[in-house]
Amino acid sequence: MPALLRNLGLAALAAATFASAAVQAEDYPARAVRIIAPFAAGTGPDANAREIAAELTKVLGQTVFVDNRPGASGIIGTEAAARAAADGYTLYIGTTSTLSVLPHLYSRLPFDVAKDFAPVSLLGLLNTGLIATPRLPAGDVQGLLALMKSKPESINVATQGPGSYSHLSGVWFGMATGSQPSFVPYNSNSPYADLLAGQVQIMFDGLPAAAGNIRAGKLKLLAITGKQRHPAFPDVPTFAEAGLADFEPIAWQGLLAPSGTPKAIVDKLSAAMRKAAQSQELAAKWRSYGGELKGNTPAEFAAFIEADRAKWGAVARQANVKLD
Template sequence: MHPSQRAPSQPIRRLLSTLACAAASLLITPAAVADTWPSKPIKVVVNFPAGGVADQIARAVSQPLQTALGQPVVIENRGGAGGNIGGDVVAKSAADGYTLLLSSGGMVSVNPHLYPKMPFDPVKDLTPVAAAARVLVFLEVRPTLPVNNIQEFLAHLKANPGKLTFGTPGNGSSPHLAAEMLKSQANVFAVHVPYRGAAPAMQDLLGGQVDFMFDPGIGLQHVKAGKLKLLAVGSTKRSAMFPDVPTLDEVGLKGFDADTLFGFYAPAGTPPEVVTRLNREINKILATQAVQDRIAALGGVPAPMSPAEFNNRAAADSARLGALIKARNIQSD
């Protein structure tokens, strides 16, 4: 037998087999991966503590999402650093569609302007999947403050510069930015009292230790019970829950918009087919009455969008809020 006709040796056969497998793997396209997705549980990292608005939105959407996808959807809370800790976890996860992030828009639009050094780049390292809800902030005052409407409140602020205090969940939070917008546009001054979360700030508002607060929704039950006065909404549109309460835009603070857009993100590089499927399923879920009711109870509005629309909104918010942060010299805690 000629040497060229001899069967390959065992090491050569193993090498040829390995090369064949590698070549075959190169033929597996993202579409093929998406065809088999999901084949195991999906984890949704919420970058704020359990019980908050982000956590409640994540759970409202995740429960029907696991039915739609046929796989368990597990919530994991990784709060801290204004959402940066949980965001970093997802940004550095495998881009296979099995790890998602539910975050407020602040992590993408606000944090890069607040933190001199972030552990990841939210624009480059994450990809928008689906917006979930637009969460409003409500301007509330202690019941003993001698005002009964927003006009009287603004006049009272102007007449008492530096004498009123406002509570927030912390520096750079959406309620803090809303109050800074108010101070800037109305040309008034009040003293900022930052707290470690919205709940302790709300407790001090109820107790009269601070005079007012932009509430992300947790105090609405107290408004209904008559324990707080609701004067205005920091949104471009009135709240369906309180249709008689004006927006700040209506009373002269033109363009006032302190809404926060909460939504789902995935690691950059996640197959587009997976992102498209998730976006479609989440938008369907947001159209159900049960989920709309749960979001409304938080003072929010469902916000179905395409990934591109979600991304464009985040970019616009970043430019607008970044300018405010710079002008008011707002820094992280």
């Protein structure tokens, strides 16, 4: 009898907990929601985050605001989010760099990206382009590879520093093509001025920072990631069309909550993001600079992160870069 009573008590407790979570989700959000962004205010990723926050504010009926916590390659903001209360009122914008790349560059981190976060939804994808100075005497990937083989000293690849997205994308390109790119790191300055001037020849990057100059003819776009050509750049072939189907670096942003956030709240947030992603105005804005606004389920987003992290792990091992 005592065991039966104990089991009945546990069942009653579980039912009460479930009912409490359901009520909590029904009333959620009852106040403003903060999204920790591990990058500086005024940057491209920050602008994307604020666009998303504005759409979520409309859907949820409560203010959703961005709290910028930049520094240490995204570690400061990511740690702050991992340690936040798991009540749905502090969320986190994760990126390719913070969730797929960082774990491979540091032996020890003050958080576990696989355990400390509950994926909510993908926010959007930013296709990576092979961006070149207009002075480059090659108009496509194969022409570039021929130059890299015949005149390797004439091709320098700009990066935003060792272990950066642009650097590891270049390493991945080398792996996919059997080439050995010569990297020029710009640790604290933007490489775009030198790329425009022809001081460096190519760069791998998400397209928002370069889209305007590409359209103005001040930079060339030789190829772009994605399964099909992007509507904003219909004349630019994909890397798959250039024979590099396995070269697929994608910059992305996604919404996560601290681990332990009630599932009902996570599901409600995911549904809100999927609705926000239907904004025609915002979707058109993302497309204009080579992106794609997205929304998906927590399970789909979790699988996406796991697969992306595995791909970048292979690249990081090839690059042999450690930042600690």
